[in-house]
């Protein structure tokens with residue numbers, strides 16, 4: 526039996542911009558996915574622990590603070606240490622174009638900037654996981 530899509534939407538670091546994360550979390554829920562929203566100011570360790578405990582197969586990171594080049598590699602490293610290598614990781618928020626290749630190189634599959642239609646995110650997850658729902 527296929528596992529349901531379980532998504533953790535996380536806000537790493539000292540960043541209280543939560544509108545985008547909440548909009549995305551709601552859209553994914555409306556699309557039939559199980560969504561766990563971490564709330565604000567999560568450490569990389571807390572986020573990885575949530576992914577593990579919730580048995581999530583998708584992690585969506587939302588960041589508008591500018592600390593993505595510090596926090597995202599830490600999250601990816603911790604995930605590798607915990608053997609969470611099959612989890613689809615992607616991100617959104619304010620991330621300069623020039624930082625995107627660095628983030629993709631460490632394993633962040635896609636970056637969604639301001640104005641991204643939520644349907645784009647839903648389609649992306651389904652395509653990546655090869656599921657229609």
Ligand code: B12
Pocket residue numbers: 534539540541542543544545546548549584585586587588589590591615616617618619637638639640641642643646
């Ligand atoms: C509203 C806002 C605030 C509000 C936040 C309210 C809230 N609860 O969210 C308040 C007033 C609190 C605020 C405070 C600050 N802000 Co402000 N804020 C904004 C503003 C104007 C809009 C952000 C927003 O809500 N957009 C609407 C949402 C829906 O869009 P979004 O978050 O981008 O999300 C979309 C995509 O990015 C993506 N997405 C986002 N997250 C995720 C996650 C996943 C998994 C996926 C797939 C997609 C995704 O999908 C969403 C839908 O399209 C932006 C400027 C801008 N144009 O972006 C500045 C901005 C983000 N803020 C900025 C700054 C500097 C600050 C302050 C530091 C200002 C200060 N000196 O106090 C503080 C920091 C507060 C803190 N501790 O974090 C800067 C950040 C600069 C940077 N990172 O380089 C910006 C870019 C303004 C600027 N041009 O300088 N801010």
